[in-house]
Amino acid sequence: MRILIYSYNYHPEPIGIAPLMTELAEGLAKRGHQVRVVTAMPWYPESEIAPDYQGKLYLTEERNGVKIQRCFVWIRRKRNFSNRAFFEISFVVLSFFQALNGSRPDIIFLTIPGLPVCVPAAILGWLYRTPILLNLQDILPDAAIHVGLISSQKMISLFQWLEKFAYRTATKISVISDGFTKNLLEKKVPDNKIIEVPNWVDVNFIKPLSQENNYFRQENGLEGKFVVLYSGNIALTQPLEILIDAAVKLGHINDLAVVIVGKEEALEGLDKYCQRKKAHNVILRPFQPRHKLPEMLAAADVGMVMQKSNVISFNMPSKIQVLLASGRAIIASVPGEGTAARAIKNSGGGIVVPPEDSDALAQAIEKLYSNPDLVISLGKQGRKYAEEYYNFENTLDKYEDLLSLMTQL
Secondary structure, rough: OOEEEOOOOOOOOOOOOHHHHHHHHHHHHOOEEEEEEEEEEOOOOOOOOOHHHHOOOOEEEEEEOOEEEEEEOOOOOOOHHHHHHHHHHHHHHHHHHHHOOOOOEEEEEEEEEEEEHHHHHHHHHHHOOOOOEEEEEOOHHHHHOOOOHHHHHHHHHHHHHHHHHHHHHEEEEEEEEEEHHHHHHOOOOHHHEEEEEEEEEEOOOOOOOOOOOOOOHOOOOOOEEEEEEEEEEEOOOOOHHHHHHHHHHHHOOOOEEEEEEHHHHHHHHHHHHHHHHHOOEEEEEOOOHHHHHHHHHOOOOOEEEOOOOOOOOOOOOOOHHHHHHHHOOEEEEOOOHHHHHHHHHHHHOEEEEEEOOOHHHHHHHHHHHHHHHHHHHHHHHHHHHHHHOOOOHHHHHHHHHHHHHHHHO
């Protein structure tokens, strides 16, 4: 098959959708399919185009059998409506011409977030008479409205129209959890259009490793310590201050360290919070190179998943699969009735505590600190679940079968 993957993010961006789309594209290419990716110049999470890609309008690369067609995007560190609008418009317009610069695809794989991109994808589908598989990694604008990112009624109406347009023009819609399915059915999306395919993890790349001679422990003075690790996005929906508050409450445990890894700009605010709270057992570190991720995860005894109480129920952080595969116990400070909590409970690989409750979080951390056998047991169960339910090769089989079926419709 000739497959066109349309995505805002791709390698070398280290977190978010980029690693997922990179693994999917390369996995399909390895199975003999002709894959090209239309994407932006690398910009996430720094909110600026990577140095090697600056000053270019278009760029075409090849990596591991995948043709990568990039375009310039307007990106600024300051978050406001005009900057976001220019970002969306620049990608929608410029990416469309990159998508035309290639052979006719048999199928278009469009991933969202990024609602406006459904317009050029729909035009391409019409021009090429090609089916579109819409891959939902988030449901917009619901999530943005819920946390207050969009408040203007005109903008809400516009994005709701785009959402309906995306669902209507897609041939099939793949969703990553049952919470997504419920949301779409409530919006009258036909049941036969929806297919549940959970996000995956490469269990051969992310796997349990020994803590002996671990570079991350050695570099950060963590030898002999019980390490609680949060690594990932630090934004409106991740209340890392609660984790810092919990660390302060556990200051009496001398060999416990809480490590937060994230975007340097976001860490600056957390550093000030740590100083104000006198959180001497918290270590802040920038993102590590992607190839070092398995060893960094192995440095932890416990991996953290953090959500605010107002996070919409269907939200499913991709870090859950990664933490499960790493064989580390998980503490999830998330809404108890949400998709994330359900995933953790079903896996048997962690414990769930109420969100934005530093007392409950501190108690959960101390419970695991005092029960090393439980930590090991949760880690093993989580790894087993990841191998069975989130194995990349199994997910790749599902997508390959789905894409093949769609080309025959």
